[in-house]
Amino acid sequence: MGTTTKTTPAPVKHSVEGTITATPAALPKKKSYSVVLIGDSMIDTMGENVDYLDKSLKERYPQTRFTLYNYGIGGQNVQQGLDRFDSNFTYSTRNFPPIPQVHPDIIIIGSFAYNPFTPYDRDKHWITLKQLINKAKEVSSSVYILAEIAPLKENFGKGPHGVNWPSEMTVTVAREITELLDNAVALGGELGVPVINMYYSTQAFGNYGSGAYTNTDDGIHPSIAGHTFMADMIAKTLKL
Numbered sequence: 001m002g003t004t005t006k007t008t009p010a011p012v013k014h015s016v017e018g019t020i021t022a023t024p025a026a027l028p029k030k031k032s033y034s035v036v037l038i039g040d041s042m043i044d045t046m047g048e049n050v051d052y053l054d055k056s057l058k059e060r061y062p063q064t065r066f067t068l069y070n071y072g073i074g075g076q077n078v079q080q081g082l083d084r085f086d087s088n089f090t091y092s093t094r095n096f097p098p099i100p101q102v103h104p105d106i107i108i109i110g111s112f113a114y115n116p117f118t119p120y121d122r123d124k125h126w127i128t129l130k131q132l133i134n135k136a137k138e139v140s141s142s143v144y145i146l147a148e149i150a151p152l153k154e155n156f157g158k159g160p161h162g163v164n165w166p167s168e169m170t171v172t173v174a175r176e177i178t179e180l181l182d183n184a185v186a187l188g189g190e191l192g193v194p195v196i197n198m199y200y201s202t203q204a205f206g207n208y209g210s211g212a213y214t215n216t217d218d219g220i221h222p223s224i225a226g227h228t229f230m231a232d233m234i235a236k237t238l239k240l
Helices: 051-060 078-083 122-139 167-191 224-237
Strands: 032-039 065-072 089-091 094-096 106-110 143-147 195-197 203-205
Touching (some): 122 143, 143 224, 195 224
Parallel strands (some): 032 065, 106 143, 143 195
Antiparallel strands (some): 089 094
């Protein structure tokens, strides 16, 4: 696996709630778009109807229709995501055909960083995520990588419904997640795939987040502010 030099992202204007300041958007080439999102619980918790992203896209492109498909499953690693790419999808209230049969205009691939392999294997994550991205590129000419929010460090997984691991394990897993998020960002550069880089945009303490965008109930998933910010970042990054 190659190394990459981390660059400082361009500043992004936020409101108090964490949303990106709206800017005029160019008129899309099409009147309607289908968008597939695949990942772990970081995608799954966007909602059954991907409501946050739906709202952001409608605000940015009010004359355009978007059909959104949430292929996120909580607790899955990137190998499991790759394995189910060509399969029927049934999870919670969602029942979708295999992704290739949807013929999506856009595919957004989550990093799967929040579910490292056991035992931990950064190289395997790199190789498998690369395979998933390349498979997606065979289906759609418009593929994006989503590097999700920076994890907390000592407080990762802490909360009423969090995993609440011992301190040493908490810090170890949080570090692993940052490394896998780095993988996702670097793969974007290597493969020429745009990265929706929430990871850099939510860092506050080195590679770690401050908690402003993390759900206090579990200390892992995005809060409402986190999901809103992420949806706005996706809508701003997509090239239509």
